[in-house]
Each structure stands twice: as C-alpha cells, then as structure tokens.
Amino acid sequence: MAAAAAVSISTASKALNDTGRMGSETRERVKRIAAEIGYRPNALARGLLSKRSFTIGLLTNDTYGRFTLPVMAGISDALVDHGVSVFLCAIEDDPALAQIHVDAMLDKQVDGIIATGKRLDRRLPVDLSNLHVPVVYAFTEGTQNSVTFRSDDEQGARLAVEWLVKIGRRRIAHITGPQEFFSVRERAGAYHEVGGHREPVLYGVWAESWGHEAVEQLWKRPGEKPDALFCGNDQIARGAVDALRERGVKVPQDVSVIGFDNWEIVAAQTRPPLTTVDMELKELGRQAGLTVLALAEGRPVEPGVRKLPCRLIVRQSCGGKVPKE
Amino acid sequence: MAAAAAVSISTASKALNDTGRMGSETRERVKRIAAEIGYRPNALARGLLSKRSFTIGLLTNDTYGRFTLPVMAGISDALVDHGVSVFLCAIEDDPALAQIHVDAMLDKQVDGIIATGKRLDRRLPVDLSNLHVPVVYAFTEGTQNSVTFRSDDEQGARLAVEWLVKIGRRRIAHITGPQEFFSVRERAGAYHEVGGHREPVLYGVWAESWGHEAVEQLWKRPGEKPDALFCGNDQIARGAVDALRERGVKVPQDVSVIGFDNWEIVAAQTRPPLTTVDMELKELGRQAGLTVLALAEGRPVEPGVRKLPCRLIVRQSCGGKVPKE
DNA sequence: GTGATCTGAGAAAAGCTTTTACCAATCTCT
DNA sequence: AGAGATTGGTAAAAGCTTTTCTCAGATCAC
Incomplete structure (x- = not known):
C-alpha cells in the first residue's frame, strides 16, 4: 500500500484519483512514490x-x-x-x-x-x-x-452485384447457402433487385464442394453461360473458381467471381485472390x-x-x- | 443477502459452504432459501x-x-x-x-x-x-x-512419414515453410531420420501458392517423380493437391499427400480431404x-x-x- | 483580538464474504 | 448435582478502496 510508503492512508486515494483537497506538493509526492513502488490499486476492492x-x-x-x-x-x-x-x-x-x-x-x-x-x-x-x-x-x-x-447483408449483396454490373457483366448467377438462412434470403433478395437478372439462384450448403458442383450444374445446362458468379460466401466462391479453372474457363477474363465474408484465409489464398464483401x-x-x-x-x-x-x-x-x- | 431472508448473517456463509458447526435443519433451511431467492455470492468480495x-x-x-x-x-x-x-x-x-x-x-x-x-x-x-x-x-x-x-513436432512428422512408408510410398518429398521456423527444422529432421529419403526438402512460405509452385518445381525436374508429398502444413498441402490435379496427377492414386496442422477449414475442404497431423x-x-x-x-x-x-x-x-x- | 472561513489531512464507514473468536445453553459423566 | 465438554449460533475482524465526515490549525475580516 502506498499509504505506508508515503504518509497517510486515505489521502493516498485522493491523491491518485485527483479528488479531494490537498496540497499540490503532497499530491505529487504520493503520486511519485506510488509510481516508484509500482503501486496499482486492487480492482476487486474497487469494484466491490x-x-x-x-x-x-x-x-x-x-x-x-x-x-x-x-x-x-x-x-x-x-x-x-x-x-x-x-x-x-x-x-x-x-x-x-x-x-x-x-x-x-x-x-x-x-x-x-x-x-x-x-x-x-x-x-x-x-x-x-x-x-x-x-x-x-x-x-x-x-x-x-x-x-x-x-x-447489412442486403446492402452488401447490392454492393457485390452493382460492382459486377459496373465492370460490364450481365449474366450474373448466384450460388449461395441454404435457403433457411436469413442472410441467404436477404442477399438473394438484393441480387434480384439489382438489375433484372434472369439467371437462376442455386441454393446449397456453405462448402467449397457445393461451389464446385454448382458450376458443374450451370455449365452443363444448354445455352449461354453466366459471365459472373455472385457467391454466398468465400468458400463457395473458391470452389467455383477451382471448378472453372478445371473446365478451362478463365477467371476473371471469361467469368468474374465475387465472394462474401472476406475470410482472408480463404479469399486471399484463392488463385486469383477473391474480390469479396467484408461485413x-x-x-x-x-x-x-x-x-x-x-x-x-x-x-x-x-x-x-x-x-x-x-x-x-x-x-x-x-x-x-x-x-x- | 440470504442472511436477511433467512435468519442470521455469518451463519449463512457457513451453511452454504458446509463449514462450521450448526444444526442440520438450519443448514438445509438456509440452503433452500438461498436457492429460492437465487442467491449467488459476490465473487469480488470473495476474491478480495x-x-x-x-x-x-x-x-x-x-x-x-x-x-x-x-x-x-x-x-x-x-x-x-x-x-x-x-x-x-x-x-x-x-x-x-x-x-x-x-x-x-x-x-x-x-x-x-x-x-x-x-x-x-x-x-x-x-x-x-x-x-x-x-x-x-x-x-x-x-x-x-x-x-x-x-x-512434439518431431514425433508428429515421424507419424506422417511412417504412415506414408507403411502404405507403400518410397519417394517421399518434403515441402515445407521457412527454415527459420524451429518446427520446420524439427519436422525436416524427423523426415530425414525415418527411412533413408533422398528426395529434396523444399523450403518456402506457409502459403498455398508455395505448395503449388513447389510441385511445379518437383515435376519439372528430370527423372522419377515423388510418389508422396509430406507438406509442412495443410495450406501447402492444399496448394500441392491443386497443382497435382492441374497436372493430371491423381491424388491419392498416383501420389499421396499428407499435411500438418489438421486445420479443418483447409484440410476437410480440400478435394480429396487431407490426411494430416493434428497437434x-x-x-x-x-x-x-x-x-x-x-x-x-x-x-x-x-x-x-x-x-x-x-x-x-x-x-x-x-x-x-x-x-x- | 476574536469569530468566521478555509485548508490540508486523517478517521471512519461502506461494499460483501469468510473466518476466528466468543457466548449462552444444553449435555455428559461421575 | 456440578464441573467440563459439546452444540448452535452470533459478533467481529480482515481484505482493499473510495467517499464522506470531522477536526486542528491557519488565514481572514472586522
């Protein structure tokens, strides 16, 4: 206790807390000695x-x-x-x-x-x-x-889709997680609102394998392929990028892929590193x-x-x- | 305070802590009332x-x-x-x-x-x-x-290499992180000890891209290729697996790949899921x-x-x- | 010079629990 | 029945701070 070291008992408290009345030289002295002996008040007693x-x-x-x-x-x-x-x-x-x-x-x-x-x-x-x-x-x-x-997942999704539109993509598909997830529905809602996409929304699970499989499904369909994939999270995006590479589709030249979450461990390690939405x-x-x-x-x-x-x-x-x- | 609710002050403490002497019916009564009013002692005061x-x-x-x-x-x-x-x-x-x-x-x-x-x-x-x-x-x-x-990284590395040997692999290469890391040196040491490997040890960084690049290096060399890769962590292993797939090398049929860390987010999502060492x-x-x-x-x-x-x-x-x- | 104000610092209480000491009443044994 | 032991319980202290109260001495005004 600083009191013993210095002079008094409760005066020390007032000195250290800058409360109460006392001579400035006393206050300074107490503070100095407290600092010297490394006194730190017990937070338990204080809290009590x-x-x-x-x-x-x-x-x-x-x-x-x-x-x-x-x-x-x-x-x-x-x-x-x-x-x-x-x-x-x-x-x-x-x-x-x-x-x-x-x-x-x-x-x-x-x-x-x-x-x-x-x-x-x-x-x-x-x-x-x-x-x-x-x-x-x-x-x-x-x-x-x-x-x-x-x-604000809605705003985040809008950010993603607007970015894809801005860089010239028009056929934007959405590969995402299970529909029970509120954020999935919210992101899908925003996806539908921005631009009049007619590409399908593919609901699945939060795994790379799903991203991979979803690309298979999309590319197996007849007709024009998407030129952009808005993925519900970075893991799905990563699976999608891998699947595209295996098909010889170039990312980002042929298809843009955007993720969600900015989970650096996934997003930054993907080749190419993922553009994504940070929450x-x-x-x-x-x-x-x-x-x-x-x-x-x-x-x-x-x-x-x-x-x-x-x-x-x-x-x-x-x-x-x-x-x- | 339970004291007020029941009868006494310090008796309550002894009742609840099963210390001191007192009639068993008193003890029980105090305990019961304490439970009823949901009394919980203040840990700050107790700690003080x-x-x-x-x-x-x-x-x-x-x-x-x-x-x-x-x-x-x-x-x-x-x-x-x-x-x-x-x-x-x-x-x-x-x-x-x-x-x-x-x-x-x-x-x-x-x-x-x-x-x-x-x-x-x-x-x-x-x-x-x-x-x-x-x-x-x-x-x-x-x-x-x-x-x-x-x-025990040495034991962990031994576990990995011994497993590869046990399943019949003989040309085991080691792709790992920076040599400054103590664990890298320790794992590499164990790698050398187990069996008389003559495959090179490739030191690099803890990234998928390095695993990818290391496979390129290994497969560009003339002569027999490794039939197993012991990777310094799961990220490197994942990069290696990806590189092998891109080269048309089958994992695990042609080459076994083993990781280190058991970082589920990486190990379980790799295709195929990684055999690895859990610390x-x-x-x-x-x-x-x-x-x-x-x-x-x-x-x-x-x-x-x-x-x-x-x-x-x-x-x-x-x-x-x-x-x- | 004396009563009022001010100043600097210490004393004490409060906050909540546990532990030790203590006291009155009941029991035990001869 | 009375000395000593046992029992059931309370009172009080301690642990460390902060805050409020108090008080002695000094300063000030008249």
Whole structure:
C-alpha cells in the first residue's frame, strides 16, 4: 500500500484519483512514490465498492472463430482504453454449459454481456433477457427490446452485384447457402433487385464442394453461360473458381467471381485472390462494446436492430479496376 | 443477502459452504432459501478475501486464432469445472498494447496467465518473467525456469512419414515453410531420420501458392517423380493437391499427400480431404489450464518443456486404409 | 483580538464474504 | 448435582478502496 510508503492512508486515494483537497506538493509526492513502488490499486476492492468490475463477458457459439474473432478484436479494441477486460466464453450450443458460463460471469459482476454467434437468425441456447446487467447482441438474434448489431447483408449483396454490373457483366448467377438462412434470403433478395437478372439462384450448403458442383450444374445446362458468379460466401466462391479453372474457363477474363465474408484465409489464398464483401465485423464489435459500456454506465441507448454497412474488397477475381482511394 | 431472508448473517456463509458447526435443519433451511431467492455470492468480495479471483488471463498474438482458439477451448474446458473464467487478450505484436493488457489483468488479480502464440520459437512482445502470479507458456517460447507446453513436432512428422512408408510410398518429398521456423527444422529432421529419403526438402512460405509452385518445381525436374508429398502444413498441402490435379496427377492414386496442422477449414475442404497431423492443441490448452491452476493453488510443478504427442488424422489424400479403432 | 472561513489531512464507514473468536445453553459423566 | 465438554449460533475482524465526515490549525475580516 502506498499509504505506508508515503504518509497517510486515505489521502493516498485522493491523491491518485485527483479528488479531494490537498496540497499540490503532497499530491505529487504520493503520486511519485506510488509510481516508484509500482503501486496499482486492487480492482476487486474497487469494484466491490463502485459496483463496476470493468469486465464484460463475451458469449459465443462460433467454434471456429470465423465471426467471433473479428468481433472480439473490435470489442477489445474499443474497451481497452476504458480499462475493460473481456471474458470469452465459448459455448458449443450446449445450454447447460452456457448457463454455467453465464452464472460464472454474473458472479464475477461483469458490467455487461455481449452475445455473438455464427448466424444472424439464431439465438444462443441461453436466455439473457432478464439479467440485471445490460446485454447487447452482435451478429446473433436478439430479444425484444434489446440492442442488436448486425451486418447489412442486403446492402452488401447490392454492393457485390452493382460492382459486377459496373465492370460490364450481365449474366450474373448466384450460388449461395441454404435457403433457411436469413442472410441467404436477404442477399438473394438484393441480387434480384439489382438489375433484372434472369439467371437462376442455386441454393446449397456453405462448402467449397457445393461451389464446385454448382458450376458443374450451370455449365452443363444448354445455352449461354453466366459471365459472373455472385457467391454466398468465400468458400463457395473458391470452389467455383477451382471448378472453372478445371473446365478451362478463365477467371476473371471469361467469368468474374465475387465472394462474401472476406475470410482472408480463404479469399486471399484463392488463385486469383477473391474480390469479396467484408461485413466489417471488427467495427461491429467495436460498436457493440461501446454500447454495452454505455448501458453499464447508465447512459440511455435506443433499443432496436442496427444494420452496419458492408464494404467491398476488390482483389483480382472479378477483373475491373480498383476504385480510386 | 440470504442472511436477511433467512435468519442470521455469518451463519449463512457457513451453511452454504458446509463449514462450521450448526444444526442440520438450519443448514438445509438456509440452503433452500438461498436457492429460492437465487442467491449467488459476490465473487469480488470473495476474491478480495481469499486472494483468488478465479480468473486467469490468456495472452495471444495469433490474430487468426488458428492456434489460439483450440488452446482456448481446452483451457476453458479444463477450468470451467473449477469456476475459473478466462480473459482473452489479443495483442498484435504490439508491446505497448500487451503491457496495457497485462497490467489490466494484474489489476484484476488474475490467478495466473497463460501465454500463447503462433510460433513455438518466438516470444510474446512482453516480459512475464517476474510477475507475482504464475505464468505458463503454451505453444510459444517460454522463459528460463518456466513451464512450457508445446507439440512434439518431431514425433508428429515421424507419424506422417511412417504412415506414408507403411502404405507403400518410397519417394517421399518434403515441402515445407521457412527454415527459420524451429518446427520446420524439427519436422525436416524427423523426415530425414525415418527411412533413408533422398528426395529434396523444399523450403518456402506457409502459403498455398508455395505448395503449388513447389510441385511445379518437383515435376519439372528430370527423372522419377515423388510418389508422396509430406507438406509442412495443410495450406501447402492444399496448394500441392491443386497443382497435382492441374497436372493430371491423381491424388491419392498416383501420389499421396499428407499435411500438418489438421486445420479443418483447409484440410476437410480440400478435394480429396487431407490426411494430416493434428497437434492436439485442445489437449495442450487443457494441460496448460490445469497447470496454471495448480501453480495458483501453490501446488508444486516441475519447470521445463513438455512435449505433447501429435495424432495422425487419416482422411483420403494418402490412400491406405483407416487404421482399425 | 476574536469569530468566521478555509485548508490540508486523517478517521471512519461502506461494499460483501469468510473466518476466528466468543457466548449462552444444553449435555455428559461421575 | 456440578464441573467440563459439546452444540448452535452470533459478533467481529480482515481484505482493499473510495467517499464522506470531522477536526486542528491557519488565514481572514472586522
């Protein structure tokens, strides 16, 4: 304790926190000595009193971390300046495990909880609606009157298709995931709206093999082939690119392929590297973090769903020029 | 507080913790009422007294989470039963950020810290050697007298090569990452030891494109071609498989390809799915978690480097039969 | 010179739990 | 029946900060 080292007991607190009245030379001296002995206040004791633990919990059921990691990075990035640390709890769609983790976090007096997942239209297997701490949902379905952040898949899809149109493509097919996915329907909707495409939408699964197979199907049909493929995610796009290469179709000269997700591990390693849509998950995490902090501090936050815009990442799988900065 | 609801103040504590002497009916009654009102003790207050926060910090510089996520899953898995929660701090090789996170964790009185990374032979950009909390290193270089867990890459590589030999391959080439990597040298060493291979070792980078290019190099050379490729990671293996297919070489009929890492996102999506070596990172995390807990509880732990065995994952890129269970 | 104001710093309480000490009442044994 | 042991429970302290209260001394005004 700095008190022992210096002179007093509670004076030290006031000195270090710049509160209370005291001589400036005393304040400085306490601060100096505290710095010298490397004194750091015990956050537990502080939290006990202030009812703030400067801790939040992040709950996720996304095992691979495809979505959670960027979100986590954003949260951490936004909150580290406020001295807030993040508990990460990976629950594998296991309600019992989820409850254990939630209870553990509540015991530790987290200031708030952010729930995140791998699907916009699914709930986590645990009810967070009546907790006495604020809850924010990020990239997962929230409850009534909650604050939810999600990507604007419609706008993202529009971005993709408009880009294809802009670089001169007209016969744009859409190869995507299972129709049960909300984002699939939303992206397909935007695909239909932009330009009057008459190419089919091929629903399948989120796998490279499906992208591969879908290209087989498209190229086996009689008549003109598509000159562009808008794929529902980067893995499908990658499978499609591979299938096209095997058929001797050149990407991007003959066919443009665009992905979705900007999962660098897939998008950047594809040959040619994929032009794709980034959901800006880090920014999403940042905003979720700031929001849960605001709620924890009692600042009012309008409930509702906030859609964050996606961003087009231009690489080489579409051709076209990189838009000027 | 349960005390108010029931009868006393400190009696409640003893009742709930099964300590002290008291009538069994009193104990039961307190427990029942506590359960009814959903009372849960404040971990902050408890931690303040017991000097245990039931919290540990996980520090990583692995942005993609390729290594961190399995390790984290193992840690969490091992510690959730002990009521321990995990702070995840992603530091991007930024010493200042790392220090901030470490300080924040120490302020919050973590019971210990686990440092993990993406390379066995690199340190995190922060010194953890003189903290007053235990530190365990997992999949990153530790300091003198520390406890370090790492995969046994030599054994893993032997597993891979022995498997290729067992299924009848004789001309096994090794395509791997940069020679500066300790694991690259260790795997190459094991490769040389097992059988008397005279095929070259091709050092490059950790990318699919390198796997692709390396196959070009090998097949451009005059003379007999390899009948198996032992690749330094799954991405390289995937690039190699793609290159072989483009050359009309059949995998696994003509050439067996084996990877390393068992990064499912790559290994399982390759056509054919990759036989590969799993570093058992989850188990590594589990052991690291239990070790840091032991240290936190004052139990003695022998310092040193612990090598954990890898496991062969047989899929279809090598041919051969799946070993009987 | 004396009452009022101000200043700098310490004392104490609160926050929640666990643990030790303690006390009154009941039991046990001779 | 009375000394000693046992039992069931409460009171209090400790752990570390922050905040509010208090107080002694100094300064100021008249």
